[in-house]
Amino acid sequence: MSTDRKDEATEVHIKNTAKRLFFGEGKFNATTQEIADAAGVNRTLINYYFRSRDKLFDLVFTDAQIYEQKRTESIIFSELPFKAKIEEFIDESFIMAKEYPYMELYMVTQFNQGCYFKDEEGMDRMLKKFYEEFEVAMEEGLIRKMEPIQFIINMISLISFPVAMRPLFQKSMRLTDEDYERILNDRKQIIMDTLFCK
């Protein structure tokens, strides 16, 4: 039977290992051998469970995309007030970034290689809802006047870039691991202050 515990364990274990290598360690070009070694399994099991290297890559990419969207959706359609939603999003993003600092970078490189976006409808629904609440917040003077898309770009940039670019920032500015951890911890407040007027 293809649904017993053992089967799933190995299949899921390989996928999780790939996820860790891609998103956690930034090894975007891991070979099947490297993934198998990291998972402690025979290399050909990757072919057995996923047919090909590409199929495994696609699967991890799609999974991450869907997961991210679900996460964002649950915040946007929650009952929190606008500003609290943003705080929640920052918190969640930092938790995610702690485990998978290179995820966004990986997504971009995949999109560059011609991957396409999965759930366009869901994204449309989210953006519509966000735009509505954004308009209200702007009226209330919570945010400087600007296009909602610019606010979204600002927000995601301020959250994701420092995490994704950590090796570059840290090396070029000669910061220790402790320095950078502290800097990241301070960022939530900095980002809120930067995004909101009051």
Add this chain to the structure above:
Amino acid sequence: MSTDRKDEATEVHIKNTAKRLFFGEGKFNATTQEIADAAGVNRTLINYYFRSRDKLFDLVFTDAQIYEQKRTESIIFSELPFKAKIEEFIDESFIMAKEYPYMELYMVTQFNQGCYFKDEEGMDRMLKKFYEEFEVAMEEGLIRKMEPIQFIINMISLISFPVAMRPLFQKSMRLTDEDYERILNDRKQIIMDTLFCK
């Protein structure tokens, strides 16, 4: 002779083509054959001029790093007032980003693979100078109170991320090329408004 025009032409031409593929088109894993084809030369010329694929990659990486640092240095040590320096930096960055949108992304992936930073001394001099002027600007109430490093991270994030992440943003938010061009053009003002109080 190894310094005549023809020699340099081919060598520089190959290097520029590699630069275009990496930084301009985001093809971080271009093979020697792909680079040679794009340059319209025989593949083995890459070995003739650069010994190995790795050496060529290193060279492009180092060149870009030095160029970026020089560019930043000339702004920081110019006679402009603080705020004008930031404006200048944004302008220059967008010009650069227009030709090489994936440069920063490439730098990060290279750093991830263990590349090291070249001119640490020069960077220290720049940071020292920047921190001094930053303190003054903060005293004058031009900027909200924060660590200078946080300001730098904010600035670079707001400038670079939207360019590097363009394929992701554009696809996930269903924006046309024209839409995104316009959004980027509006960003200089948005960034200045976001970074400065007055």
Add this chain to the structure above:
DNA sequence: TCAGTATTTGACAAATTTGTTAAACAAAAA
């Protein structure tokens, strides 16, 4: 022109990586 030097090319070898297959092995059902 001609010798000497630098550049370019194609053929080849080596290394790396992926995917297939048949056989061994393990677990569950008959």
Add this chain to the structure above:
DNA sequence: TTTTTGTTTAACAAATTTGTCAAATACTGA
């Protein structure tokens, strides 16, 4: 136990990619 099904392994083949080398070509200065 035997059969059946699903899982794991090693050996092999194929594809891709890199690097070397000798021969061919182009260029330079005497």
